[in-house]
Amino acid sequence: MEDLTAAVIGRLDTTPDPRLREIMQALVRHLHAFTREVGLTDDEWLAGVKFLTATGQMCDDKRQEFILLSDTLGLSMxxxxxxxxxxxxxxxxxxxxxxxxxxxxxxxxxxxxxxxxxxxxxxxxxxxxxxxxxxxxxxxxxxxxxxxxxxxxxxxxxxxxxxxxxxxxxxxxxxxxxxxxxxxxxxxxxxxxxxxxxxxxxxxxxxxxxxxxxxxxxxxxxxxxxxxxxxxxxxxxxxxxxxxxxxxxxxxxxxxxxxxxxxxxxxxxxxxxxxxxxxxxxxxx
Amino acid sequence: MEDLTAAVIGRLDTTPDPRLREIMQALVRHLHAFTREVGLTDDEWLAGVKFLTATGQMCDDKRQEFILLSDTLGLSMxxxxxxxxxxxxxxxxxxxxxxxxxxxxxxxxxxxxxxxxxxxxxxxxxxxxxxxxxxxxxxxxxxxxxxxxxxxxxxxxxxxxxxxxxxxxxxxxxxxxxxxxxxxxxxxxxxxxxxxxxxxxxxxxxxxxxxxxxxxxxxxxxxxxxxxxxxxxxxxxxxxxxxxxxxxxxxxxxxxxxxxxxxxxxxxxxxxxxxxxxxxxxxxx
Structure with missing residues (x-):
């Protein structure tokens, strides 16, 4: 399982922009660590996919539901x-x-x-x-x-x-x-x-x-x-x-x-x- | 800054479902750790918001772009x-x-x-x-x-x-x-x-x-x-x-x-x- 995370991070090694490479490799490392730590189930994964999809589809020129999500998770602050x-x-x-x-x-x-x-x-x-x-x-x-x-x-x-x-x-x-x-x-x-x-x-x-x-x-x-x-x-x-x-x-x-x-x-x-x-x-x- | 993360995690303490509490608190901890580690800038944060929004809006009954994202980040595997x-x-x-x-x-x-x-x-x-x-x-x-x-x-x-x-x-x-x-x-x-x-x-x-x-x-x-x-x-x-x-x-x-x-x-x-x-x-x- 650790091999999988290493493989994904390795696949990003040739990202031309060094800052994008840094961000994406860190993102994969933290995303996998979270998933492994909680032992995310298939159903929970699918619930997450559906939640993110609905969040994106709530957005229009007057409503930014992802910023709202960021705000309520303390990420914006x-x-x-x-x-x-x-x-x-x-x-x-x-x-x-x-x-x-x-x-x-x-x-x-x-x-x-x-x-x-x-x-x-x-x-x-x-x-x-x-x-x-x-x-x-x-x-x-x-x-x-x-x-x-x-x-x-x-x-x-x-x-x-x-x-x-x-x-x-x-x-x-x-x-x-x-x-x-x-x-x-x-x-x-x-x-x-x-x-x-x-x-x-x-x-x-x-x-x-x-x-x-x-x-x-x-x-x-x-x-x-x-x-x-x-x-x-x-x-x-x-x-x-x-x-x-x-x-x-x-x-x-x-x-x-x-x-x-x-x-x-x-x-x-x-x-x-x-x-x-x-x-x-x-x-x- | 550590205080902020602790405050967000603390705010989730009364989540009635213990599994949802576990997942959300771990998510906040890893999300904040990622953000802090890379020192995410305002512009990068906004680029992330826009990427996630576009990903949600690409989804319809035939296309699930968030599953595709999960697949390509090795998360599905x-x-x-x-x-x-x-x-x-x-x-x-x-x-x-x-x-x-x-x-x-x-x-x-x-x-x-x-x-x-x-x-x-x-x-x-x-x-x-x-x-x-x-x-x-x-x-x-x-x-x-x-x-x-x-x-x-x-x-x-x-x-x-x-x-x-x-x-x-x-x-x-x-x-x-x-x-x-x-x-x-x-x-x-x-x-x-x-x-x-x-x-x-x-x-x-x-x-x-x-x-x-x-x-x-x-x-x-x-x-x-x-x-x-x-x-x-x-x-x-x-x-x-x-x-x-x-x-x-x-x-x-x-x-x-x-x-x-x-x-x-x-x-x-x-x-x-x-x-x-x-x-x-x-x-x-």
Whole structure:
């Protein structure tokens, strides 16, 4: 049986591209080791074939069930950590997710991205800086999140395009501010093979509530990250393993009309304070 | 990063079915180990997602691209060895392949399965016996193979149904005999994602020439196996790793009209001598 694994790996020896060779030989070694370790039966093998087939056939231009599978097996977060762990004081990264849309409107400091949502406002602000605390003027923040119904604009025909999406530049002192609503927990799509696997393994499909951000600036490593709501459910059991302690922030409630007026929002409202720290690009691997 | 893997495995702890739990936890451990070992990049991860998606979308009621992928990675043969290695003197097993059709005509000793094929005849014969040499009367042999054009009946509208397929019972002395044509090498379907992967890894899609057999009898472990033609190309590089030394047999050419007449075939013809040895069912795991 060991001979078989060696034969398959040997057959890949002449793969012209050395990186593809490395990946395929490692894949075969790990795939065979897994299969041997569990003593996979014929029926289990066939169940695996059928699961992967159904996963592929669930995919279309709006749904990527294999990415969902990768997410729920922690693979997406692992690839993220391998490739985007800037280390040190830099803001930690987390999954991009399937709901990013490029080209969100560029908005001014303090503007709202809640084009159509009556929920209480959340004012998110902070500074974009380097690990030494030096502000990064002009840093670009690309922000997106669910509406207060737990859905993204692209999932919800009742929301206008780019609702709860916007791009902001940090000011000269590195500060940024935008107005939004509190994000909601939501279920990843669970009506396909991945949902079936979650149920069979006694897992829920919920993500902890979060605001997405991609923060970038010339000369720095960009970071794809979230701000998690400290009051959210599922912080300990996020379906895609995206939560990192350092990304959890309180949404602080305020009822004072004066503070509201100063920020240009109705009371009650919430404030969230979160700095983004970018590592210099020189540290990129 | 190790924490992430532990978290995913921990999340599967409450899987109700203990076997599913074992398989999923091992899968996550090996999948993460592979990903970490090669340091999978974002682009490579996405290429993998796209490959798996295309593989699923290539599947329909006639084409199973994930089984083809399993075959070409040696996984199908590994699962076969895990589950069907009877050990000892029993005939070795190999892949079932995608071309088996149940319900082939039951034919008499010495009959031909070549309903429409003008190639020289091959007369295949031997004994079905147990590991001690005792004949197994009435053992059932389910036989199928390519026509001399390298195609199975189900791939070729010019062949009648069940061309080169037949079932035979061993006689009271365990002997069997059937008439066929020499099987041909053929390419596994290589117009899909798996074909692309074979080309990228400098591999050919050819299978060594073989006759398929499933041999079964009450009280014995059935065996799914091949008889390989010793003169075939690709015996050392079968695309699905199906060749085992013990299954290779010479197709011996004969030109004598008397021998041909005795077997009821035209000269020249070939003979193949191959015994099938079944392990007692008591040895089934």
């Amino acid at each position: 692992l690839v993220d950590e391998i490739n985007h762990d800037a280390g040190g004081a830099a803001t930690e990264s987390t999954v991009l997710g399937p709901f990013y849309v490029a080209g969100a409107p560029l908005r001014d400091y303090g503007e709202s991205i809640a084009l159509a949502d009556d929920a209480p406002r959340a004012v998110v602000s902070g500074v974009v800086r380097d690990p030494d605390g030096k502000p990064i003027p002009g840093a670009l923040l690309d922000i997106w999140q669910t509406a207060s119904n737990g859905r993204y604009d692209v999932q919800d025909p009742d929301q206008p395009p780019f609702n709860l999406r916007g791009r902001f530049h940090a000011r000269d002192d590195g500060s940024y501010r935008f107005v939004t609503v509190r994000p909601m927990c939501y279920s990843i799509p669970d009506d396909g093979p991945v949902g079936g696997l979650l149920r069979a393994t006694d897992r829920h499909p919920w993500r902890a509530a979060h605001i997405h951000a991609i923060v970038s600036a010339d000369g720095y490593r960009p970071v794809t990250t979230h701000i998690f709501d400290a009051d959210s459910d599922y912080l300990d059991s996020d379906a895609v393993f995206g939560v990192k302690e350092s990304l959890i922030r309180p949404f602080v409630r305020h009822d004072d009309p004066a503070g509201a007026a100063r920020l240009g929002v109705p009371a009650p409202y919430f404030t969230v304070d979160h700095d983004f720290v970018l590592a210099p690009a020189a540290r990129r691997r | 590994l699962v076969d060895e895990i589950n069907h290695d009877a050990g000892g003197a029993a005939t070795e097993s190999t892949v079932l392949g995608p071309f088996y059709v149940a319900g082939a005509p039951l034919r008499d000793y010495g009959e031909s399965i070549a309903l429409a094929d003008d190639a020289p005849r091959a007369v295949v014969s031997g004994v079905v016996r147990d590991p001690d040499g005792k004949p197994i009367p009435g053992a059932l042999l389910d036989i199928w193979q390519t026509a001399s054009n390298g195609r199975y009946d189900v791939q070729d509208p010019d062949q009648p149904p069940f061309n080169l397929r037949g079932r035979f019972h061993a006689r009271d002395d365990g002997s069997y005999r059937f008439v066929t044509v020499r099987p041909m090498c053929y390419s596994i379907p290589d117009d899909g994602p798996v074909g692309g992967l074979l080309r990228a890894t400098d591999r050919h899609p050819w299978r060594a020439a073989h006759i398929h057999a499933i041999v079964s009898a009450d009280g014995y472990r059935p065996v799914t196996t091949h008889i390989f033609d010793a003169d075939s190309d690709y015996l050392d590089s079968d695309a699905v790793f199906g060749v085992k030394e013990s299954l290779i047999r010479p197709f011996v050419r004969h030109d004598d009209p008397a021998g041909a007449a005795r077997l009821g075939v035209p000269a020249p013809y070939f003979t193949v001598d191959h015994d099938f040895v079944l392990a007692p069912a008591a040895r089934r795991r």
